Amino acid sequence: MKVTYLSQAGRLGGAEISLLEILASLKRSEPGWELSLVAPGDGLLVSRARALGIPTTVLPFPAVLARLGEPPQGAGVRAGLGRLGRLPHLAWAAASYGRRLRRLLATAHPQIVHANGLKMHLLGAWARPLDSALVWHVHDYIGPRRTTARLLRRYAGRCDAVVANSRSVADDVRSVLGDRVNISTIYNAVDLRRFAPTGPVLDLDALAGFPRAEPGTVKVGLVATFARWKGHGRFLEALAKLPGTPAVRGYVIGAPIYETDGSQRSLEELRRLARDLGISARVGFTGFVEKPASAMRALDIVVHASTEPEPFGLVIAESMACGRAVIAVQAGGAAEIIDDEVTALALRPGDSSHLAACIARLAADPALRARLAQAASASAAARFDSRHLASKLVPLYRGLVSDN
Numbered sequence: 148m149k150v151t152y153l154s155q156a157g158r159l160g161g162a163e164i165s166l167l168e169i170l171a172s173l174k175r176s177e178p179g180w181e182l183s184l185v186a187p188g189d190g191l192l193v194s195r196a197r198a199l200g201i202p203t204t205v206l207p208f209p210a211v212l213a214r215l216g217e218p219p220q221g222a223g224v225r226a227g228l229g230r231l232g233r234l235p236h237l238a239w240a241a242a243s244y245g246r247r248l249r250r251l252l253a254t255a256h257p258q259i260v261h262a263n264g265l266k267m268h269l270l271g272a273w274a275r276p277l278d279s280a281l282v283w284h285v286h287d288y289i290g291p292r293r294t295t296a297r298l299l300r301r302y303a304g305r306c307d308a309v310v311a312n313s314r315s316v317a318d319d320v321r322s323v324l325g326d327r328v329n330i331s332t333i334y335n336a337v338d339l340r341r342f343a344p345t346g347p348v349l350d351l352d353a354l355a356g357f358p359r360a361e362p363g364t365v366k367v368g369l370v371a372t373f374a375r376w377k378g379h380g381r382f383l384e385a386l387a388k389l390p391g392t393p394a395v396r397g398y399v400i401g402a403p404i405y406e407t408d409g410s411q412r413s414l415e416e417l418r419r420l421a422r423d424l425g426i427s428a429r430v431g432f433t434g435f436v437e438k439p440a441s442a443m444r445a446l447d448i449v450v451h452a453s454t455e456p457e458p459f460g461l462v463i464a465e466s467m468a469c470g471r472a473v474i475a476v477q478a479g480g481a482a483e484i485i486d487d488e489v490t491a492l493a494l495r496p497g498d499s500s501h502l503a504a505c506i507a508r509l510a511a512d513p514a515l516r517a518r519l520a521q522a523a524s525a526s527a528a529a530r531f532d533s534r535h536l537a538s539k540l541v542p543l544y545r546g547l548v549s550d551n
């Protein structure tokens with residue numbers, strides 16, 4: 148079987164980490180298959196895929212296409228597809244990229260084109276060879292992105308199967324595309340060897356340029372890209388509302404990684420917010436970490452605070468696998484991952500007072516942290532093992548090839 152994967156980013160965000168797990172899982176289970184990857188820019192996705200032995204072509208996006216993205220409505224971002232002034236330029240860039248991609252796919256001639264990310268869904272629909280099957284792997288909600296939804300509806304006839312990263316995203320895809328497409332829910336997997344309760348631990352204080360925390364200080368962190376809806380503001384507000392004891396130190400772990408216009412906060416903006424809240428001495432900014440598992444293991448509590456429903460929430464699954472006490476927003480696909488009071492504490496979306504209360508409760512109760520952490524790592528090991536990926540994707544691909 149020949150499968151070509153199209154990634155809409157060369158850097159590592161959740162959708163790209165998920166793609167790497169797919170590549171690793173299929174490589175192990177189907178060593179005879181020919182897997183290849185096309186990415187629109189260099190980055191860790193590209194180097195890690197190559198390290199797995201996956202032939203990878205970088206076909207760079209023109210800048211206008213790299214910056215293009217439609218934020219979900221209500222996410223408070225102004226930029227996006229709606230900037231009419233650049234439409235002709237954009238249409239030209241997309242058409243010329245589509246032609247180059249079509250030539251590349253015609254040469255590779257895969258049986259399956261697996262497109263990861265909304266831009267690649269459309270480009271894949273234009274560029275795929277007519278006799279290969281097209282899979283759209285949907286990692287985000289489409290419904291709240293009106294222009295994207297309209298375009299995907301228009302090209303849905305060219306898509307043979309949709310993979311959604313949660314039931315919640317599958318429902319959203321169904322509400323946009325109807326029953327015309329065959330939709331499967333496949334949860335993301337986690338590399339359980341790397342995301343394990345024991346292993347290397349990062350010195351977060353050193354990364355943040357802080358003196359080492361006093362013994363007994365409870366460490367709580369938000370691990371995320373700087374997308375505006377990841378809830379950094381709520382996290383900082385919650386830290387400001389904590390009582391003085393026990394001592395808690397916060398960490399913002401991550402950086403703005405996507406190039407999409409206006410979608411990301413800047414480090415300066417977050418530092419300013421911490422200053423305005425009077426907590427600069429209690430919250431460290433580590434920047435992007437290449438090995439998030441070592442950062443998670445350095446934390447007592449991992450917080451997920453997205454202000455929009457989280458399509459899946461890979462960081463939640465990874466932190467659970469690392470045996471951490473997790474606080475996660477109970478909305479969207481994230482609500483399918485956690486079991487409130489058993490594997491995590493469920494947070495009301497957008498409520499920084501509730502977040503402060505959850506952090507304070509866990510900070511004061513090491514036994515509760517240990518109980519949640521243990522149940523979380525057992526649940527992650529059972530539900531997010533990468534072997535599940537191959538066991539679901541192999542029959543899906545085979546079915547598509549025999550239908551063609």
Ligand code: GLC
Pocket residue numbers: 160161162165286287312335457458459460461462
């Ligand atoms: C996207 C989603 C996130 C999910 C990841 C992997 O980044 O926003 O919720 O975990 O894709 O599917």
